[in-house]
Amino acid sequence: xxxxxxxxxxxxxxxxxxxxxxxxxxxxxxxxxxxxxxxxxxxxxxxxxxxxxxxxxxxxxxxxxxxxxxxxxxxxxxxxxxxxxxxxxxxxxxxxxxxxxxxxxxxxxxxxxxxxxxxxxxxxxxxxxxxxxxxxxxxxxxxxxxxxxxxxxxxxxxxx
Amino acid sequence: xxxxxxxxxxxxxxxxxxxxxxxxxxxxxxxxxxxxxxxxxxxxxxxxxxxxxxxxxxxxxxxxxxxxxxxxxxxxxxxxxxxxxxxxxxxxxxxxxxxxxxxxxxxxxxxxxxxxxxxxxxxxxxxxxxxxxxxxxxxxxxxxxxxxxxxxxxxxxxxxxxxxxxxxxxxxxxxxxxxxxxxxxxxxxxxxxxxxxxxxxxxxxxxxxxxxxxxxx
Numbered sequence: 001x002x003x004x005x006x007x008x009x010x011x012x013x014x015x016x017x018x019x020x021x022x023x024x025x026x027x028x029x030x031x032x033x034x035x036x037x038x039x040x041x042x043x044x045x046x047x048x049x050x051x052x053x054x055x056x057x058x059x060x061x062x063x064x065x066x067x068x069x070x071x072x073x074x075x076x077x078x079x080x081x082x083x084x085x086x087x088x089x090x091x092x093x094x095x096x097x098x099x100x101x102x103x104x105x106x107x108x109x110x111x112x113x114x115x116x117x118x119x120x121x122x123x124x125x126x127x128x129x130x131x132x133x134x135x136x137x138x139x140x141x142x143x144x145x146x147x148x149x150x151x152x153x154x155x156x157x158x159x160x
Numbered sequence: 161x162x163x164x165x166x167x168x169x170x171x172x173x174x175x176x177x178x179x180x181x182x183x184x185x186x187x188x189x190x191x192x193x194x195x196x197x198x199x200x201x202x203x204x205x206x207x208x209x210x211x212x213x214x215x216x217x218x219x220x221x222x223x224x225x226x227x228x229x230x231x232x233x234x235x236x237x238x239x240x241x242x243x244x245x246x247x248x249x250x251x252x253x254x255x256x257x258x259x260x261x262x263x264x265x266x267x268x269x270x271x272x273x274x275x276x277x278x279x280x281x282x283x284x285x286x287x288x289x290x291x292x293x294x295x296x297x298x299x300x301x302x303x304x305x306x307x308x309x310x311x312x313x314x315x316x317x318x319x320x321x322x323x324x325x326x327x328x329x330x331x332x333x334x335x336x337x338x339x340x341x342x343x344x345x346x347x348x349x350x351x352x353x354x355x356x357x358x359x360x361x362x363x364x365x366x367x368x369x370x371x372x373x374x375x376x377x
Contacts, residue, residue: 017175024178028185035189049312053319054195063194119196122308128223129304131311139201148312149196155238155316158309 040089044069049124050153057147062115064104064143066097068130069123083126085134094130097137117145124158197315202374216288217295219248223314225305238313245298245321247289249369250328252281254291261294261367270367280329280368293325293369301376318373325369330361338365 046069057063067086071079075091085092087100105113118138122131138146221241222230229236231244254260258277261270278292290296298318302311326338334341341362344350352358 018171021171021174021178024175024182028178028182031182031185031189035185035191037188038190048193049309051197051312051316053197053316053323055198057194057196060194117198119194124307124309124312126308127304128302128306128308128311131308132302132304135201139204142203144201144203145198146201147196147198148315149193150312150316151193152195155313158313 040065040086042067042072042086043075043089043091044071044084044086045123045125046121047123047125048121048149048151050155050157051148051150052152052154054150054152055147057117057119057149059115062108062112062117063147064101064116064118065121066100066118066134067121068126068134070125083123083130085130094133094137097134098141101138101141101143115145116143117147118143119147119149121149197312197319199315213295213297214291216253217290217297219245219290219296219298221298221300221314221318223300223302223306223310225303227307227310229314238310238317241314241317242321242324245318246324247283248298249283249290249293249296249321250281250325251283251289251296252278252285252292253283253287253289254278254295256285260292270364280332282328294372297372297374299374299376322369322371322373326365329365329368333364334361338362341365 044067046067068083069086070076070081070083071091079091085094085097087096092100101118105116108116120131120134135146138144220230220232224230229238229241231241236244254276256277256279258273258275259279260273260275260277262273263269264271272294276291276295281292283289300314300318323339330336330338330341341352341358344352345354345358345362347353
């Protein structure tokens with residue numbers, strides 16, 4: 001009598017999983033290349049509208065981001081449900097924009113400062129009032145290059 | 161003595177490690193959108209002079225608080241905006257025989273002739289609409305209650321109208337759309353990458369169909 005019973009014949013052989021790490025690594029590398037680290041946590045709803053006449057923003061480091069939209073549910077008790085502006089990591093007022101622009105300019109090399117673009121990442125349900133206010137402030141500090149950041153697609157997707 | 165073979169390292173947990181890394185990257189990163197409609201805001205001018213512009217050379221687009229579109233005082237669907245903007249830009253009501261712009265060999269630049277005609281326009285040449293693309297101004301006015309999505313849609317359609325007339329002009333002159341020219345201008349692998357000939361072509365189209373698009377505060 002043998003101590004170890006022999007495997008029964010006719011059993012299905014186990015699936016070879018030796019290439020599983022390779023597959024997972026492939027996925028990993030895809031995500032590492034295609035995505036970027038989140039640099040500021042969004043405290044607002046930020047579903048961008050859609051457009052097809054878009055230009056790509058070429059230099060990442062020459063872009064200043066201004067976010068606007070309704071506060072997320074966790075912040076609504078404190079900040080209400082009206083659309084707000086977010087600069088860097090905190091909720092801001094329209095009057096904070098000039099200081100923000102100056103700080104951004106200060107952090108860039110001098111020869112690059114006039115090539116800075118402001119990207120407006122505004123939620124599609126926002127009213128134009130807040131966007132007009134932002135634009136007015138940007139004109140005051142002479143930050144005239146703007147970009148309405150959008151996803152690429154047909155504009156019929158903007159209607160709901 | 162026979163060489164002892166080293167035991168193989170167990171790689172069974174490799175997949176787990178890789179999954180862990182993968183999940184970490186999935187959680188901490190986002191796919192950024194880095195494209196959009198680029199626009200240039202007008203600078204604030206101290207003493208603004210009123211420029212008198214003929215009514216027929218202005219294409220007014222009004223977006224009200226209920227996201228309704230009023231184009232040239234008529235209610236319009238968003239789908240028709242692009243075509244009517246194209247008709248307006250390419251109208252050429254100033255006549256066929258003269259041209260408002262001419263190439264000057266001496267200064268090596270384009271020169272305004274002071275005439276209002278447009279001999280390259282393909283429009284209906286309606287005297288009640290714009291004289292030439294240089295005089296044609298599209299003016300967009302929105303209210304504070306207008307939704308941002310609709311505003312972006314309208315911006316998109318107007319930019320599409322400009323792109324259309326420029327592409328048509330490029331096809332007619334050089335057999336290549338304006339968009340393709342722009343692409344080969346930026347493409348490092350293209351033989352025409354930042355070449356002088358291409359710049360001249362692009363400049364000509366830009367001159368003939370300038371983007372005169374203003375927003376009313």
